[in-house]
Amino acid sequence: MKKVEYYSMLLMLLMLIGWELIARPMSELVLPSPGVVFIELWKGVSSGYFLPHILRTITEIVLGLSIGCTMGFILGVLMGEIDFLRRLIFPYVIASQAVPKLALAPLFILWFGFGMTSKVVITALICFFPLLENTLTAIQYTDPNKKDLFYILGATRLQTLIHLKIPAGLPAILAGFRVSVILAVVGAVVGEFIGGSEGLGALIIASQGMMDTPLMFSVLILLTIMGMLLYLGVNLIEGLFLKTYMKGRNK
Amino acid sequence: MGFLTLDHIHYSYPGQGSTVKDVTWQIEEGEFHCLLGKSGCGKTTLLKLAAGLLKPDKGKVYWQGVEVFKPSSQVGYVFQSPTLLEWKTVFDNVLLPISLKRKPNSKELDYGETLLELMGIISQKDKYPTELSGGQQSRVAIARSLIQSPSMLFLDEPFAAVDAITREELQDDLLKLCQLRKTTVIFITHDITEAVYLSDHVAIMSGGQIVQDYNVNLPKERSFEMRYDSYFNELCLKIRQSFSGVSS
Ligand SMILES: Nc1ncnc2c1ncn2[C@@H]1O[C@H](COP(=O)(O)OP(=O)(O)O)[C@@H](O)[C@H]1O
Ligand SMILES: [Mg+2]
Numbered sequence: 001m002k003k004v005e006y007y008s009m010l011l012m013l014l015m016l017i018g019w020e021l022i023a024r025p026m027s028e029l030v031l032p033s034p035g036v037v038f039i040e041l042w043k044g045v046s047s048g049y050f051l052p053h054i055l056r057t058i059t060e061i062v063l064g065l066s067i068g069c070t071m072g073f074i075l076g077v078l079m080g081e082i083d084f085l086r087r088l089i090f091p092y093v094i095a096s097q098a099v100p101k102l103a104l105a106p107l108f109i110l111w112f113g114f115g116m117t118s119k120v121v122i123t124a125l126i127c128f129f130p131l132l133e134n135t136l137t138a139i140q141y142t143d144p145n146k147k148d149l150f151y152i153l154g155a156t157r158l159q160t161l162i163h164l165k166i167p168a169g170l171p172a173i174l175a176g177f178r179v180s181v182i183l184a185v186v187g188a189v190v191g192e193f194i195g196g197s198e199g200l201g202a203l204i205i206a207s208q209g210m211m212d213t214p215l216m217f218s219v220l221i222l223l224t225i226m227g228m229l230l231y232l233g234v235n236l237i238e239g240l241f242l243k244t245y246m247k248g249r250n251k
Numbered sequence: 252m253g254f255l256t257l258d259h260i261h262y263s264y265p266g267q268g269s270t271v272k273d274v275t276w277q278i279e280e281g282e283f284h285c286l287l288g289k290s291g292c293g294k295t296t297l298l299k300l301a302a303g304l305l306k307p308d309k310g311k312v313y314w315q316g317v318e319v320f321k322p323s324s325q326v327g328y329v330f331q332s333p334t335l336l337e338w339k340t341v342f343d344n345v346l347l348p349i350s351l352k353r354k355p356n357s358k359e360l361d362y363g364e365t366l367l368e369l370m371g372i373i374s375q376k377d378k379y380p381t382e383l384s385g386g387q388q389s390r391v392a393i394a395r396s397l398i399q400s401p402s403m404l405f406l407d408e409p410f411a412a413v414d415a416i417t418r419e420e421l422q423d424d425l426l427k428l429c430q431l432r433k434t435t436v437i438f439i440t441h442d443i444t445e446a447v448y449l450s451d452h453v454a455i456m457s458g459g460q461i462v463q464d465y466n467v468n469l470p471k472e473r474s475f476e477m478r479y480d481s482y483f484n485e486l487c488l489k490i491r492q493s494f495s496g497v498s499s
Contacts, residue, residue, distance in 0.1 A: 143334070148330070149330065150351075151304065152302065153324065153347070153351055168336075244379045
């Protein structure tokens with residue numbers, strides 16, 4: 001384990017050296033060298049220039065993720081429980097899955113303006129489907145023996161949902177959440193690409209306009225770090241919730 | 252009319268031929284019945300019909316003279332697989348039948364511990380099901396079926412995953428407990444000696460039907476030596492022979 005981590009660090013160092021070697025003969029406009037990028041990154045961070053943009057993008061991600069996942073979870077549970085509702089809505093869910101949702105971004109900007117609302121709506125819509133689908137599947141395919149057990153124990157439908165179907169489906173539901181988190185970053189950034197003056201996505205577009213490639217690279221690095229932190233957060237949440245499901249299995 | 256009566260029961264799964272064909276079976280209060288048969292002959296299906304988990308296509312099931320439409324909460328059922336909730340500890344799994352209704356009181360908590368002790372898994376109390384062996388999981392499921400002191404027990408091959416020595420201990424414990432509480436039991440097994448040792452009646456199932464029903468005339472109080480008794484072994488042999496007769 002230690003050895004792998006060591007080699008992993010070494011690989012990063014080699015990549016940085018490679019980057020430097022390739023970038024040296026090139027114009028800063030095409031490929032800035034790592035040194036230049038890190039100076040730019042440091043300047044932006046220490047002067048507080050990046051801060052409002054970072055906060056804006058994070059707010060959009062968090063809001064969109066919470067709204068989208070909550071709606072997806074609730075509709076998934078309802079559709080899993082109520083047969084009529086599932087058969088009524090499912091064809092439309094499939095149809096709306098086929099629509100590339102990022103292509104709807106310009107429309108949402110038209111509807112909700114250049115402010116934060118349009119980005120939150122886009123992000124929420126993108127996060128909605130993975131959670132809906134995974135929750136629906138999890139609720140529908142609960143182990144029939146466990147359902148029989150709850151039937152014998154005289155559990156009500158609500159009890160069966162709360163004490164059996166949702167906890168039993170939690171691993172699948174959290175797998176959907178993981179997908180949603182990754183898509184949320186894409187949703188927010190693409191929303192900012194299309195309209196808006198704040199946020200990391202807008203900053204990328206602005207740097208393109210100013211032909212400031214070092215700035216673009218430093219924003220990309222910020223986005224990468226943010227994505228990794230989010231991923232880490234998801235791992236923490238999963239570990240917290242799924243601790244008991246995994247015990248003894250991953251030994 | 253008996254304690255539990257199956258009256259000309261038929262059942263088939265959707266898109267399949269009959270799994271249970273015209274079974275009539277009468278079980279009196281306090282009796283211990285074993286259902287013996289090869290795998291796939293319909294034992295589990297018949298047990299689910301008897302418990303009210305499945306509805307017969309034809310025929311009726313009566314529980315103390317009243318037709319059964321859904322499972323009664325006075326029964327304990329052990330499924331062929333342990334069917335434990337992975338997100339609850341062993342102890343919480345055992346208490347599930349009570350905690351679904353209300354908070355267990357101290358007497359019930361004590362009884363839960365007594366049952367775990369009886370099943371020899373008290374040291375696993377705070378562990379999670381995924382940390383247990385198959386045989387230990389089955390024992391948790393048995394303890395759970397007993398927590399409410401049901402008047403009727405349905406057990407679907409409960410000892411299948413348990414080693415032979417532990418199984419003999421569990422058989423004795425189960426018998427003692429059932430005699431103490433006058434529990435009526437239907438017990439599925441594919442082990443002939445287990446069936447004869449445990450039960451008052453051994454029903455042989457084949458091709459969806461009960462083809463024979465043997466009385467076991469041994470004293471209620473079973474003991475280890477009886478397994479080597481000549482009557483015991485003759486009965487086992489007779490049952491074994493009736494099996495080969497049926498299947499050929
Ligand atoms: N849920 C089910 N759906 C369809 N067929 C089933 C189902 N459960 C059991 N069967 C079929 O019914 C037959 C009897 O099964 P079962 O009652 O489980 O037998 P046993 O318990 O004696 O091994 C088998 O042929 C099996 O394939
Ligand atoms: Mg079976």
